[in-house]
Amino acid sequence: xxxxxxxxxxxxxxxxxxxxxxxxxxxxxxxxxxxxxxxxxxxxxxxxxxxxxxxxxxxxxxxxxxxxxxxxxxxxxxxxxxxxxxxxxxxxxxxxxxxxxxxxxxxxxxxxxxxxxxxxxxxxxxxxxxxxxxxxxxxxxxxxxxxxxxxxxxxxxxxxxxxxxxxxxxxxxxxxxxxxxxxxx
Amino acid sequence: xxxxxxxxxxxxxxxxxxxxxxxxxxxxxxxxxxxxxxxxxxxxxxxxxxxxxxxxxxxxxxxxxxxxxxxxxxxxxxxxxxxxxxxxxxxxxxxxxxxxxxxxxxxxxxxxxxxxxxxxxxxxxxxxxxxxxxxxxxxxxxxxxxxxxxxxxxxxxxxxxxxxxxxxxxxxxxxxxxxxxxxxxxxxxxxxxxxxxxxxxxxxxxxxxxxxxxx
Amino acid sequence: xxxxxxxxxxxxxxxxxxxxxxxxxxxxxxxxxxxxxxxxxxxxxxxxxxxxxxxxxxxxxxxxxxxxxxxxxxxxxxxxxxxxxxxxxxxxxxxxxxxxxxxxxxxxxxxxxxxxxxxxxxxxxxxxxxxxxxxxxxxxxxxxxxxxxxxxxxxxxxxxxxxxxxxxxxxxxxxxxxxxxxxxxxxxxxxxxxxxxxxxxxxxxxxxxxxxxxxxxxxxxxxxxxxxxxxxxxxxxxxxxxxxxxxxxxxxxxxxxxxxxxxxxxxxxxxxxxxxxxxxxxxxxxxxxxxxxxxxxxxxxxxxxxxxxxxxxxxxxxxxxxxxxxxxxxxxxxxxxxxxxxxxxxxxxxxxxxxxxxxxxxxxxxxxxxxxxxxxxxxxxxxxxxxxxxxxxxxxxxxxxxxxxxxxxxxxxxxxxxxxxxxxxxxxxxxxxxxxxxxxxxxxx
Numbered sequence: 001x002x003x004x005x006x007x008x009x010x011x012x013x014x015x016x017x018x019x020x021x022x023x024x025x026x027x028x029x030x031x032x033x034x035x036x037x038x039x040x041x042x043x044x045x046x047x048x049x050x051x052x053x054x055x056x057x058x059x060x061x062x063x064x065x066x067x068x069x070x071x072x073x074x075x076x077x078x079x080x081x082x083x084x085x086x087x088x089x090x091x092x093x094x095x096x097x098x099x100x101x102x103x104x105x106x107x108x109x110x111x112x113x114x115x116x117x118x119x120x121x122x123x124x125x126x127x128x129x130x131x132x133x134x135x136x137x138x139x140x141x142x143x144x145x146x147x148x149x150x151x152x153x154x155x156x157x158x159x160x161x162x163x164x165x166x167x168x169x170x171x172x173x174x175x176x177x178x179x180x181x182x183x184x185x
Numbered sequence: 186x187x188x189x190x191x192x193x194x195x196x197x198x199x200x201x202x203x204x205x206x207x208x209x210x211x212x213x214x215x216x217x218x219x220x221x222x223x224x225x226x227x228x229x230x231x232x233x234x235x236x237x238x239x240x241x242x243x244x245x246x247x248x249x250x251x252x253x254x255x256x257x258x259x260x261x262x263x264x265x266x267x268x269x270x271x272x273x274x275x276x277x278x279x280x281x282x283x284x285x286x287x288x289x290x291x292x293x294x295x296x297x298x299x300x301x302x303x304x305x306x307x308x309x310x311x312x313x314x315x316x317x318x319x320x321x322x323x324x325x326x327x328x329x330x331x332x333x334x335x336x337x338x339x340x341x342x343x344x345x346x347x348x349x350x351x352x353x354x355x356x357x358x359x360x361x362x363x364x365x366x367x368x369x370x371x372x373x374x375x376x377x378x379x380x381x382x383x384x385x386x387x388x389x390x391x392x393x394x395x396x397x398x399x400x
Numbered sequence: 401x402x403x404x405x406x407x408x409x410x411x412x413x414x415x416x417x418x419x420x421x422x423x424x425x426x427x428x429x430x431x432x433x434x435x436x437x438x439x440x441x442x443x444x445x446x447x448x449x450x451x452x453x454x455x456x457x458x459x460x461x462x463x464x465x466x467x468x469x470x471x472x473x474x475x476x477x478x479x480x481x482x483x484x485x486x487x488x489x490x491x492x493x494x495x496x497x498x499x500x501x502x503x504x505x506x507x508x509x510x511x512x513x514x515x516x517x518x519x520x521x522x523x524x525x526x527x528x529x530x531x532x533x534x535x536x537x538x539x540x541x542x543x544x545x546x547x548x549x550x551x552x553x554x555x556x557x558x559x560x561x562x563x564x565x566x567x568x569x570x571x572x573x574x575x576x577x578x579x580x581x582x583x584x585x586x587x588x589x590x591x592x593x594x595x596x597x598x599x600x601x602x603x604x605x606x607x608x609x610x611x612x613x614x615x616x617x618x619x620x621x622x623x624x625x626x627x628x629x630x631x632x633x634x635x636x637x638x639x640x641x642x643x644x645x646x647x648x649x650x651x652x653x654x655x656x657x658x659x660x661x662x663x664x665x666x667x668x669x670x671x672x673x674x675x676x677x678x679x680x681x682x683x684x685x686x687x688x689x690x691x692x693x694x695x696x697x698x699x700x701x702x703x704x705x706x707x708x709x710x711x712x713x714x715x716x717x718x719x720x721x722x723x724x725x726x727x728x729x730x731x732x733x734x735x736x737x738x739x740x741x742x743x744x745x746x747x748x749x750x751x752x753x754x755x756x757x758x759x760x761x762x763x764x765x766x767x768x769x770x771x772x773x774x775x776x777x778x779x780x781x782x783x784x785x786x787x788x789x790x791x792x793x794x795x796x797x798x799x800x801x802x803x804x805x806x807x808x809x810x811x812x813x814x815x816x817x818x819x820x821x822x823x824x825x826x827x828x829x830x831x832x833x834x835x836x837x838x839x840x841x842x843x844x845x
Contacts, residue, residue: 032450036477036841037502037585039454040548044574047567062450077844079364080447080455080476087448106383109495111392113371113379114363114480133585177384214797216775252776253518281647284779285812287792287805302792304779304807308647308661311668315779336650336812339474343811362478362844372483372803379480393487399769399799 002093007156017158021151024068024094027056028147031067033087035074038101041133042073050136055143064090069146070123071139075103076116088123096150098142099125102132217252224249227312228256234277239268257302257315265318266328272305272316273333280305280314283330286340288348290373298322299350303330303337320350329355347372440468443826447476453552453833454840456814460821460829467829470821472814477844485804489770490516493801495588497791500806501842502586503548506541507784508806508842509590510534511791514671515780516592519773519795522724528713529720530594531672536607536710537580537589538672538782539703543614544573545785546696550621553693553834557634565620572610579603592771593730594723604711611704611711618700626697635689639820639832642687649819650812653787654699655836657683658691665783677706689835699785727762729771770799779807786810786837808842 003020007013034042046052046060061067064087076084088097099119102108105128107117116122126149129142154162223229228251236242245268248259260268272280284304291298297319304315320327329352330337341352342361349370352358360367369376380392390396445458457473481500485493497512498505517523551566574584580599581589589596625631641651643659656663664681666674682698684691723730735743752760765771775797781790787809794803813836820832 031448033448035455037499040502040585043548043552044567044571047571048564049568049571060450064448075477075479077476077478078367079362079478083447083455083476107381109499110479110481110484111378111380111383112480112484113377114478117381135584175384176386177389179386212797214775216796253521253778255778257777282650282652284650284788284790285807287803287807289794289803289805302777304790304792308663308668313669313779334650335648336815339811339815360475362475364475371480378483378487393484398487398489 025147025150028069029067030069031064032060038073038133045136045139071098072104072119073100076119081116096126098127100129219248220251238275239271259317262318279309280307282306283334286344288344292374296321325350465825470818472817477840498586501839503545504784506537511782513592515778515791515793518778527721529717530722532713539706542703542785544570549837556834562621598722638828639689654692654695659687660685692835810838810842814838
């Protein structure tokens with residue numbers, strides 16, 4: 001029986017959301033999913049200088065069943081895509097995915113037959129981290145942004161409301177290549 | 186006897202509304218041709234030793250090319266195993282290490298489209314040479330050299346995977362880099378790069394194979 | 401075996417009978433299999449697995465704890481780099497090629513650039529300062545790659561501290577890379593014609609300081625592991641591969657040198673002026689994992705020696721060019737980060753816009769078209785930390801390569817897995833793979 005099955009309503013829900021968010025972000029356990037060059041920077045982020053242990057994350061769990069964060073670090077080839085999905089499916093809820101690096105976010109510099117153009121074709125991604133490879137500090141920044149996202153997650157009825165809102169905004173917005181005007185907007 | 190190709194167009198793609206006229210450019214490409222004796226350096230010793238130990242040398246070696254300080258022996262596909270064995274076992278040659286198999290696809294070279302290149306290294310004499318064989322697209326079969334150099338196992342699988350060259354006698358010729366049920370041989374020239382157009386704010390950029398670029 | 405258990409069942413497949421076990425029923429499984437006299441168990445390690453050095457799939461057939469057959473499944477990182485390079489210019493190819501063996505990017509780049517320069521015929525016109533910088537970067541890269549190999553190898557065998565020490569030293573080397581080239585990994589620093597930019601002010605001083613620190617700190621790992629009974633018990637006699645096995649499998653690098661054969665391309669076929677440096681080729685007689693580990697530790701010291709000699713040479717060559725003089729091939733290597741945060745070369749812009757029409761034409765041609773390389777093929781090799789990396793380049797006379805193929809050392813070295821592991825225990829498979837030190841980016845390209 002997980003938390004989501006036993007949610008109260010009203011202000012008690014908000015308190016539970018804060019508490020659950022705080023607990024979940026404080027010891028996020030990543031699954032070892034290093035594929036290519038970004039994996040080395042991920043290992044460097046876990047090593048002495050850019051310490052991930054201060055966030056409670058230095059235990060990279062070998063088994064996806066014990067992990068709640070999958071950092072897809074590296075290029076996902078056609079042969080590897082079903083394996084990514086299988087590992088993602090094996091992770092228990094709640095789970096999050098960081099697409100680390102340009103290749104995981106969008107296929108990167110390898111726009112060809114062999115690379116899946118973005119791991120979001122295979123698994124839902126929470127944070128996209130650009131870079132080739134991103135520095136360990138960039139990875140830590142992405143992880144901290146994810147922590148913020150996690151501590152602000154809504155649960156229960158609030159979550160359904162937010163999902164409806166986000167979906168409506170996304171459907172109403174313009175596709176990227178039709179956006180005119182200032183590049184920053 | 187030199188390999189001749191033609192490259193048409195200064196830009197990689199056709200039909201782009203290019204009015205410069207450079208799209209109609211035709212460029213003749215001449216690959217380096219056969220070299221006459223004396224070859225220079227240790228190449229002469231290698232050639233002498235080959236002729237001495239191997240009486241049919243003249244018929245089985247189609248071409249000898251010395252280019253940029255490297256020796257390439259073009260061998261007839263049917264005699265590849267024999268020549269390779271002589272190169273490996275003869276005490277004056279002793280090319281113990283084969284550094285892999287590389288394929289190349291020349292669609293303009295009719296009848297000899299698929300080339301396979303074997304760089305060889307002799308640690309005993311500190312020499313390097315290269316063997317090259319050509320097979321036609323219609324019948325892309327080559328004898329396997331796994332019996333001579335076990336390290337060629339995966340290299341031949343990769344060349345099969347990428348070019349479609351079938352190595353007869355290979356213990357397990359299956360795809361190695363692409364998924365097992367992939368269709369097509371990616372590194373052939375008639376296989377597309379397979380990229381997708383990329384969306385940016387305000388524009389889409391075509392993949393590198395479809396962009397105008399100087400060739 | 402007459403009760404039907406829905407969780408511990410067996411079914412017929414094309415491979416034979418497959419048994420599913422969920423726990424608490426192991427003995428019933430053993431009884432059932434015992435009845436059929438078939439005892440093979442196939443275990444699949446990977447492609448996602450902490451001990452397999454990247455996305456390597458190990459398929460092991462076990463009889464108890466002994467491995468009877470070991471096969472490696474690769475291709476999970478195939479990126480199509482070689483095909484992609486055919487659609488880019490020769491200089492842009494460097495950025496693709498550098499991501500093959502991602503622990504040793506400078507070696508990939510150097511093999512490629514030496515090949516391009518051989519095809520162009522300008523090997524003797526590369527300035528000496530560029531060659532010395534290339535040697536120095538290569539040796540630093542050798543140190544950083546060996547640090548990852550030692551650290552992850554130790555981690556897989558259960559030793560956690562060497563990993564932290566090794567990565568600590570690696571960070572110092574990555575600082576040097578960042579100072580010189582701007583990036584920690586995948587630098588695209590070595591380009592056809594020379595290198596992309598010169599060392600910054602105070603660079604040599606920082607390098608000398610780092611050498612001192614590294615030399616002092618390499619002892620930490622050495623003290624932890626060399627002579628350590630547990631380490632020796634786990635690595636001695638494990639992963640045995642003798643000289644005959646190495647030659648038939650085409651294996652080079654530390655695995656070959658662990659058999660006693662002193663084959664190092666830097667000594668036997670010197671490139672980039674290696675004949676002018678004083679260093680030793682480290683060998684060992686053990687043919688096992690422990691020998692390869694000792695070789696890697698000693699090669700660190702030899703690399704430091706070479707870097708010191710390179711620094712001395714660089715001091716004498718202060719102010720020399722780092723890119724080939726022929727403007728048709730080399731772009732000027734003098735970018736500076738300006739006040740707006742962008743990299744530009746003010747002198748170069750002033751020169752091409754105000755002073756020289758030819759310079760403007762060269763800049764335009766190199767930036768849009770790239771240089772043309774005469775037709776032919778070449779195979780250039782370099783001694784990378786894992787063995788011989790060879791770039792086989794075929795040109796058709798154009799601005800784009802016709803075929804780029806890399807003979808990556810890990811591709812051959814990984815084929816020795818079966819020879820090393822069959823007959824040993826599962827734990828030894830992990831030690832053997834760690835000693836082969838495969839980098840899957842190079843294996844799959």
